[in-house]
Each structure stands twice: as structure tokens, then as C-alpha cells.
Amino acid sequence: MWFNGLLDLSVPQLLLVALALTHVTIVSVTLYLHRHSAHNSLDLHPALAHFFRFWLWLTTAQNTKEWTAIHRKHHAKCETEEDPHSPVVLGIRKVLLEGAELYAEAATPETLQRYGQRTPEDWVERTVYTPHKHWGIILMAAINLMLFGVHGIWIWAVQMLWIPVWAAGVVNGIGHYLGYRNFECADNARNISPIGILIGGEELHNNHHTYPNSSKLSRRWYEVDIGWGYIRLFQLFGLAKPKGYRPIAHYVPGKQEVDVETVQAIANNRFDIMRQYRKRVMEPVLRQQKALMDEEVRPRYRKLKRLLSREVTLIKPREQEHLESVLERHDILRQIYEKSHELQALWRQRGLKPQEKLQALMDWCKDAEASGIRYLEEFAAHLRAYSLRPA
Ligand SMILES: [Zn+2]
Ligand SMILES: [Zn+2]
Known part of the structure; x- marks a missing residue:
């Protein structure tokens, strides 16, 4: 035993x-x-x-x-x-x-x-x-x-x-x-x-x-x-x-006015916002563009999909080159790519006063809504609804 x-x-x-x-x-x-x-x-x-x-x-x-x-x-x-x-x-x-x-x-x-x-x-x-x-x-x-x-x-x-x-x-x-x-x-x-x-x-x-x-x-x-x-x-x-698991921003359906709280809510929730941008803007626009892509770009479509939303510091020089060459050929992709970086500047750019950030976000939304790109227009309306407080 x-x-x-x-x-x-x-x-x-x-x-x-x-x-x-x-x-x-x-x-x-x-x-x-x-x-x-x-x-x-x-x-x-x-x-x-x-x-x-x-x-x-x-x-x-x-x-x-x-x-x-x-x-x-x-x-x-x-x-x-x-x-x-x-x-x-x-x-x-x-x-x-x-x-x-x-x-x-x-x-x-x-x-x-x-x-x-x-x-x-x-x-x-x-x-x-x-x-x-x-x-x-x-x-x-x-x-x-x-x-x-x-x-x-x-x-x-x-x-x-x-x-x-x-x-x-x-x-x-x-x-x-x-x-x-x-x-x-x-x-x-x-x-x-x-x-x-x-x-x-x-x-x-x-x-x-x-x-x-x-x-x-x-x-x-x-x-x-x-x-x-x-x-x-x-x-x-x-x-x-x-601790720390509660939502750091709230989506208030129907809210249309951009205010200082919207800026703060978006910055707090930036990783989720950029994920939504990928899902709601980048991916649908990219799908539309797929039919127009030439033989060189289409086989690398999945890679491109990842690169468009990848954190900039993680993109390798060769990937950057590939991305640039695609953006040169597809103006609409360049537009949505640039808009994503303009949005990120809201929290990446140091030293901006709250009022300057508010102005930047208002301009961003206005530009997006006038872009003629439906997904971008809808995303701007979506951003406006963010707040620090629930409805
Ligand atoms: Zn850890
Ligand atoms: Zn780790």
C-alpha cells in the first residue's frame, strides 16, 4: 500500500x-x-x-x-x-x-x-x-x-x-x-x-x-x-x-453633438474605436476595391487588410513599401488610411489643449461627412454619439 x-x-x-x-x-x-x-x-x-x-x-x-x-x-x-x-x-x-x-x-x-x-x-x-x-x-x-x-x-x-x-x-x-x-x-x-x-x-x-x-x-x-x-x-x-473592467466610454444613440466629453470618451476608448474603424470603414471599402485591384496586389489582399490597420510602429520597412505602392494606386484607400491617422492624432499628438482637440474632432467629422465615402460618413455619425456618461 x-x-x-x-x-x-x-x-x-x-x-x-x-x-x-x-x-x-x-x-x-x-x-x-x-x-x-x-x-x-x-x-x-x-x-x-x-x-x-x-x-x-x-x-x-x-x-x-x-x-x-x-x-x-x-x-x-x-x-x-x-x-x-x-x-x-x-x-x-x-x-x-x-x-x-x-x-x-x-x-x-x-x-x-x-x-x-x-x-x-x-x-x-x-x-x-x-x-x-x-x-x-x-x-x-x-x-x-x-x-x-x-x-x-x-x-x-x-x-x-x-x-x-x-x-x-x-x-x-x-x-x-x-x-x-x-x-x-x-x-x-x-x-x-x-x-x-x-x-x-x-x-x-x-x-x-x-x-x-x-x-x-x-x-x-x-x-x-x-x-x-x-x-x-x-x-x-x-x-x-x-477594478478597471467597467466601460471607459459610452455610446449614446441619437447623440449628434461633438463636445469635449466626446473627445475624452473617444481617446479613453481609442483601441476599441480603431477596431470599429477597421470593421466599419476599412474592411468594407477594401472589399469594394478588391474587384479593381491588379494581379500584383490581389494575391496579397489579406496582408493588405492587416497592414491598413496595423499599429504604425509594428510595420516593417518592406511592408511599408508595399502599403505605399497600393495606396498610390487606390486613392480611396489612401483617403481612409489618412483619415485613420488623423483620428489617431487626437490622442497621439502631445500638448494639444482640450479645445484644440475638440476643434480637430469637429473638423474630422465634417471632412468625413463631406468625403463622399458612405462608410466614412456613417462612421463620423457613429463617433458623435460617444460620451463619458451613459444615456
Ligand atoms: Zn500584465
Ligand atoms: Zn506580455
């Missing part, structure tokens, strides 16, 4: 237990380390926060200050030489295979000092978790052996590999490399899958980089963020309070 440990479980049961244990670890990372500690987008009851901290010590040897500091630096320096784990800079192989090593390298005293503010420094952190960060995983190995016998060894190995592979490797690597983009945020973040269960919703990485202060990572009706499900569940028991 000792061979199978105190619980004496069958292999399917053991597999389920391994999955459940690693799931608790993933939930601890996404809720506690990521949303609560690094981004402060989630308040947690101290008891629940400490449970997660204890569990992470037990299963990952991960220190809250280190993780938090490295992650905040990742957002602050995204896809630059200073980003601790950018596949754009370091290559996907390195981030996928050496994710955990990159964390260890990045945890310098300067980084911890600069980005590690507001992390636990209580007695148990100072005397146990930080100085004895590996005791937890040793204790876990002993518990596993006791409960699951020899099977405790592979369960422990799976537990030890889970975060380096899924979080450090897959989220940090694939999440900045492959997948779809809902929003044109300034870095290369992507949503790996619309159903975020395996890694607790962290699959929705483009949404997260676009709205880093939101505790909810899903943005479209078909996206599922299981971390958000847990937050709502804990909230029912008074153990969690999400």
Missing part, C-alpha cells in the same frame, strides 16, 4: 489530481501575482491573497516581489532590449525554452527596487518565503510522496514544470508571437486562444496589453477568461473586488 501513498488513487484519479493542483497554481499566478500584485486591478481579501502566496511558495518557489517587478518592467519596456522576455527581440525559441532562466536573469536588485514597489514585506516574507524560497517545493515533494506514493514524483515534476512552460514559455513567448489581435496596441501582444482555461485566461494577451488595468481579460462575446469567472465567484463571498 505504501507504494501508492495514503490516498491510494487510480491512475485516472491521479491525472485529475495533477490537473487540479496545477490549475490552482495557474489561478494563483493570474489572480494573485498578475492581476492583484503586478497591475493592482484586483483587490483580494488578505486571507485569500496569503493562501495564493503560500501556494506559490509551495509549488513554484516564485517570489511575489521578483515576479511583480519583472512583469511590470515587461509592460514598461515591451519589445525593447530592456524587455525581460520579448520574443521579438530575443527570438521565440529562447523565450519558449528558457523562460524561467530569463526570469532569474532579470531579477536584478535595480529592477526589484524600481518595479517591485507595493509587494509583501511582512514577517513571513522576510523570514520564510524569501530567504527559504526552495523549502516550499521540497515540502511539496514530501507531501506528494506521502499522499500519492511513487506517483508523487511525476506529479511533483509536472507541478514544477507547469509555470515555466505555460506562463514563462507559452504566454510570454507565443503571446507576443502568434495568434490574433483584437486591438492595435503598441506592442506585438496577441490572443493565443479565445477560450482561456488552461492558463487561467492569460491566453488573451493582446486584450491584456491593450487594457492592462482591467481585471477582466476577455473582451469579445466569444472569449472566455476563466480567471474572471473565479474573480466573480470570490466576489460573491466578499473575497475579491475587481
